[in-house]
Amino acid sequence: MEQIAFFCGAIGALGGAIAVVALKNPFYSVLALVIHLVFLAGIFLLLMAQFLAAALIVVYAGAVMVLYVFVAAYVGGIEEPRWDSSPELKLIGPIAAIALFVAISIAIVGSGLSALSTTGPDDIPAGFGTPEAVGHLMMEDFLIAFEAASILLLLAAVAAIVLAGRRREDPNKLPKGGESS
Amino acid sequence: MNIEWFLVLSALLFTVGLIGVIVRRNPVVILLCLELMLSAGALALLAFSRMLGNQDGQVFVLIVLVVAACEVVVGLGLVVAMYRRRLPLDVDEMKELKG
Amino acid sequence: MTATWAWLVLLFPLLGSMTIGLTFRVLPERTAGLVGIAAIVAAFVCGILALIGLQGEPHESRHVASSLWEYASVGGFTIDLGIYVDPLSIFMVLVVTGVSSLIHIYSYSYMKSDQGYHRFFSYLNFFVFSMLVLVLAGNFIMLIVGWALVGFASYALISYWYRRNTATKAGMKAFVINVVGDIGLYIAAILIFKNLGSVDYTAVFEKAPEVFSVNEWEIVAICLCLLVGAFAKSAQMPFHTWLADAMEGPTPVSSLIHAATMVTAGVYLIARCFPLFELAPTAADIAAWVGLATLLIAGTIAIAVTDLKRIIAYSTMSQIGYMFVAVGIGGYSAGMFHLMTHAFFKALLFMAAGSIISAMANMQDIDKMKGFRKAMPFTAAMLIIGALALSGFPGTSGWFSKDEIIDFAHFRGGMYDWMWIGMLIGAFMTAIYSFRIIFRILPGPACKEAEYLEQHGHVIHGEPKNPATGQLEDTEVGYPGEEHHIAEQAGGMKFAMGVLGVLALIGGLVQIPGVSEVITHFLEPTFEDSIYAGMHPSVSQAWTGLAEGALISIAGIATAWLLYIKRPDLPARFRSRFSAVYTLCVNKWYGDQVIDFLIVNPVKAFGRFCNGVFERGVINGATAGVAGITRSAGAAVRDMQSGLLRGYAVLMLFGILAIVVYFLIRSI
Numbered sequence: 001m002e003q004i005a006f007f008c009g010a011i012g013a014l015g016g017a018i019a020v021v022a023l024k025n026p027f028y029s030v031l032a033l034v035i036h037l038v039f040l041a042g043i044f045l046l047l048m049a050q051f052l053a054a055a056l057i058v059v060y061a062g063a064v065m066v067l068y069v070f071v072a073a074y075v076g077g078i079e080e081p082r083w084d085s086s087p088e089l090k091l092i093g094p095i096a097a098i099a100l101f102v103a104i105s106i107a108i109v110g111s112g113l114s115a116l117s118t119t120g121p122d123d124i125p126a127g128f129g130t131p132e133a134v135g136h137l138m139m140e141d142f143l144i145a146f147e148a149a150s151i152l153l154l155l156a157a158v159a160a161i162v163l164a165g166r167r168r169e170d171p172n173k174l175p176k177g178g179e180s181s
Numbered sequence: 182m183n184i185e186w187f188l189v190l191s192a193l194l195f196t197v198g199l200i201g202v203i204v205r206r207n208p209v210v211i212l213l214c215l216e217l218m219l220s221a222g223a224l225a226l227l228a229f230s231r232m233l234g235n236q237d238g239q240v241f242v243l244i245v246l247v248v249a250a251c252e253v254v255v256g257l258g259l260v261v262a263m264y265r266r267r268l269p270l271d272v273d274e275m276k277e278l279k280g
Numbered sequence: 281m282t283a284t285w286a287w288l289v290l291l292f293p294l295l296g297s298m299t300i301g302l303t304f305r306v307l308p309e310r311t312a313g314l315v316g317i318a319a320i321v322a323a324f325v326c327g328i329l330a331l332i333g334l335q336g337e338p339h340e341s342r343h344v345a346s347s348l349w350e351y352a353s354v355g356g357f358t359i360d361l362g363i364y365v366d367p368l369s370i371f372m373v374l375v376v377t378g379v380s381s382l383i384h385i386y387s388y389s390y391m392k393s394d395q396g397y398h399r400f401f402s403y404l405n406f407f408v409f410s411m412l413v414l415v416l417a418g419n420f421i422m423l424i425v426g427w428a429l430v431g432f433a434s435y436a437l438i439s440y441w442y443r444r445n446t447a448t449k450a451g452m453k454a455f456v457i458n459v460v461g462d463i464g465l466y467i468a469a470i471l472i473f474k475n476l477g478s479v480d481y482t483a484v485f486e487k488a489p490e491v492f493s494v495n496e497w498e499i500v501a502i503c504l505c506l507l508v509g510a511f512a513k514s515a516q517m518p519f520h521t522w523l524a525d526a527m528e529g530p531t532p533v534s535s536l537i538h539a540a541t542m543v544t545a546g547v548y549l550i551a552r553c554f555p556l557f558e559l560a561p562t563a564a565d566i567a568a569w570v571g572l573a574t575l576l577i578a579g580t581i582a583i584a585v586t587d588l589k590r591i592i593a594y595s596t597m598s599q600i601g602y603m604f605v606a607v608g609i610g611g612y613s614a615g616m617f618h619l620m621t622h623a624f625f626k627a628l629l630f631m632a633a634g635s636i637i638s639a640m641a642n643m644q645d646i647d648k649m650k651g652f653r654k655a656m657p658f659t660a661a662m663l664i665i666g667a668l669a670l671s672g673f674p675g676t677s678g679w680f681s682k683d684e685i686i687d688f689a690h691f692r693g694g695m696y697d698w699m700w701i702g703m704l705i706g707a708f709m710t711a712i713y714s715f716r717i718i719f720r721i722l723p724g725p726a727c728k729e730a731e732y733l734e735q736h737g738h739v740i741h742g743e744p745k746n747p748a749t750g751q752l753e754d755t756e757v758g759y760p761g762e763e764h765h766i767a768e769q770a771g772g773m774k775f776a777m778g779v780l781g782v783l784a785l786i787g788g789l790v791q792i793p794g795v796s797e798v799i800t801h802f803l804e805p806t807f808e809d810s811i812y813a814g815m816h817p818s819v820s821q822a823w824t825g826l827a828e829g830a831l832i833s834i835a836g837i838a839t840a841w842l843l844y845i846k847r848p849d850l851p852a853r854f855r856s857r858f859s860a861v862y863t864l865c866v867n868k869w870y871g872d873q874v875i876d877f878l879i880v881n882p883v884k885a886f887g888r889f890c891n892g893v894f895e896r897g898v899i900n901g902a903t904a905g906v907a908g909i910t911r912s913a914g915a916a917v918r919d920m921q922s923g924l925l926r927g928y929a930v931l932m933l934f935g936i937l938a939i940v941v942y943f944l945i946r947s948i
Contacts, residue, residue: 002182006182006186014190014193014197017194017197017217020210020217021201026210026213029210029213033213033216036217040220040224044227047227047230047231049227051239052242055243056246060216060220067254068253071209071260074261074264075261089203089927090204093204094203094204096934097196097199097203098196100196100937101196103941104192105192107944108185108188109189120184120232125234128236129236129239133236134240137236137239137240142237142240155251156252156254157254159255160257163255163259164257164259203926272925273924275925276924277923
């Protein structure tokens with residue numbers, strides 16, 4: 001049963017991921033990512049991370065992806081320009097990436113890292129991965145990290161406003177690619 | 182269910198995201214691919230957390246989600262700023278850093 | 281509870297300094313002065329409360345060590361941010377905060393027209409804070425912290441009028457010499473830690489007698505290093521040259537730092553470390569002999585120079601010489617008593633001098649001053665009280681304190697009798713130079729400035745000139761201000777001087793031999809382990825000493841009267857007859873030149889040599905070589921910087937791949 005759930009989730013997540021990369025229109029890519037995240041949340045559940053699965057759906061597939069959809073709709077579904085300045089990257093990149101995958105897979109499966117070949121302890125404490133347990137950890141052991149994260153979010157929000165906000169000067173007068181790059 | 186499976190899936194998702202970052206040129210899609218890579222990392226963390234029976238990894242994933250959200254906000258802000266300035270939405274066009 | 285009050289003593293001046301320093305744009309000027317005064321008065325009140333708390337303890341446990349937190353902890357070596365409260369430190373706290381309060385009140389009026397009013401009070405409060413850290417420190421590290429902070433505060437305040445070249449140079453000189461002393465202190469602390477394994481006062485003083493035998497070379501070395509610090513801070517030979525130049529600072533600064541408090545830190549240090557010095561009698565004797573030499577030499581210089589503030593500065597050196605002799609020969613409470621009375625009358629003298637200098641439109645030459653008796657009666661009275669106390673006139677505070685020291689030396693006998701004779705000569709000179717000031721400035725026909733003051737009711741406004749060089753001042757910033765303030769017309773100055781005047785007159789009554797020995801009894805718990813604890817002259821011996829002192833002082837005053845009133849031609853004749861001696865004195869025994877010759881010039885020559893050889897050849901060559909290598913390496917890898925985002929991503933990917941493959945290969 002667990003295996004079936006895992007493979008369904010894995011196929012869905014992988015399919016979504018490939019669709020994100022392959023689809024030409026960014027708008028569709030965003031929707032593919034939503035599908036990917038929904039399946040990924042299922043896999044999270046298999047790993048006994050109920051709270052994070054819910055957070056992934058609500059925060060990610062919900063809020064963040066809406067942001068993406070808005071921006072994709074705002075800038076429009078632009079076709080990729082035909083002229084490619086470095087076509088060799090299209091070849092080298094995927095080959096190197098697949099090589100990395102192979103290397104990591106050897107490390108995980110093929111090598112003697114026997115510690116990885118386990119299903120994890122069976123006597124997981126009750127409430128593993130529930131909001132209550134994670135919340136306790138976050139407010140007791142990791143309070144400083146939590147506060148730092150909240151400050152980071154605030155900074156990011158301010159940065160986004162500064163970056164995307166309207167300037168007083170006429171943007172046409174600025175040299176091309178002046179400040180934003 | 183063996184932990185190795187989850188890790189291999191994580192590596193696979195990471196590779197797909199990486200290929201996307203290298204191949205695609207639309208900044209919005211590049212950001213999406215970065216999300217893919219981050220979620221692959223989160224998956225690996227969760228797998229280890231399950232393996233050790235320790236929930237610290239889950240808190241770590243939560244922090245990763247926060248960082249990802251920050252990155253999205255700033256990245257999309259950049260995209261909007263580029264659009265406002267009538268710049269072509271192509272990362273190859275921005276190469277002022279060329280040495 | 282006592283410790284809490286002691287911490288509050290430290291807190292208030294720090295708060296005051298920060299408040300004034302940070303709000304200079306917001307607070308009106310007068311308020312800054314008031315905040316400064318309030319902070320110091322609050323510290324004084326807390327000091328009194330700490331004193332009451334301490335006196336409530338039984339006699340044998342009358343000391344408190346308190347630590348707020350660990351300052352550093354490295355490999356078994358811990359330094360606490362700790363204070364040590366005992367009668368000695370409380371005594372110093374009260375002297376420092378008490379005199380500081382009065383000087384703050386004086387400055388409130390004196391500095392009224394200055395352009396940097398906030399800066400001044402911020403520095404002044406900071407100084408008091410640093411001095412209190414020094415005094416209350418609970419271990420040698422805190423002592424060094426306070427010591428260095430005090431040195432900085434002194435530097436900042438000497439260079440306070442920073443557009444004056446002479447002032448900034450004097451500040452640097454003071455700072456450099458003080459740092460030499462600091463180094464002595466560091467070495468002493470390191471040696472103490474190396475031998476005793478701790479830097480805490482209590483632990484060090486307890487363990488020292490077990491570890492060292494008397495006059496073992498290491499304890500002597502420690503004490504000599506401590507003495508280097510003490511000499512530098514207290515302007516004793518051969519580190520004395522900075523103090524006279526430090527008079528470039530505003531007069532309240534001279535009064536507070538370079539007379540009443542900071543320069544006495546060396547005396548405090550020796551008294552505080554008396555268990556160490558008693559294990560090293562050689563070092564203690566050196567301290568006493570150096571004190572004696574300083575007091576004699578400074579006395580001769582004070583008779584010769586004509587700059588009003590410098591005369592008082594040399595007399596300060598001389599009086600601190602007395603204190604060094606006292607603590608060097610084991611008369612700790614006598615030394616501390618003289619420290620207290622000296623703080624009173626020397627601060628008073630400086631304040632009166634400041635008032636007169638204001639009336640002279642910043643002129644400091646006593647040759648040009650005359651006839652201020654009528655024009656400034658209050659200042660004149662205070663100046664006379666200060667001079668009486670300084671020269672040890674019977675009944676004044678200086679009489680009791682100075683003669684206690686002199687008498688103690690005679691009581692110790694042996695070679696200390698030579699010190700006794702030296703100090704008697706010193707006392708005679710003290711009386712001469714202090715009344716030289718009086719007889720030159722007050723009587724006689726009024727000079728132009730005094731006359732102007734008398735007729736117009738306000739002080740003359742001279743050209744803004746540098747009193748040392750006569751150059752015109754840059755009036756934009758860092759300048760004293762057009763208007764001057766004299767004690768006669770400014771309430772704050774009058775109040776501060778009045779209080780100090782009363783203290784200088786009757787302050788000695790707390791310690792009358794055989795009647796009221798308050799200071800000795802109060803300090804007893806600190807010094808009860810001393811080998812000199814039971815030793816003090818009998819009452820009759822003490823009174824004999826006081827009688828000698830009275831005679832000497834009156835003789836000195838009479839001589840001064842003869843020289844400067846009755847036969848004003850005599851000094852000139854002496855000058856031409858003994859021109860060599862006079863030149864020596866007026867040039868301050870060539871102290872600056874000797875130091876220049878022995879230290880400054882060789883260091884300069886070495887610097888020039890290094891500049892020529894190392895800087896040009898080695899360092900420049902090396903830097904040019906490194907720059908060249910970097911440039912060619914940059915040219916080699918420049919093409920990698922394509923500016924393509926995706927290109928960078930691929931490079932990163934290769935890097936990660938390399939790392940992963942490396943670990944894979946290693947794991948096989």
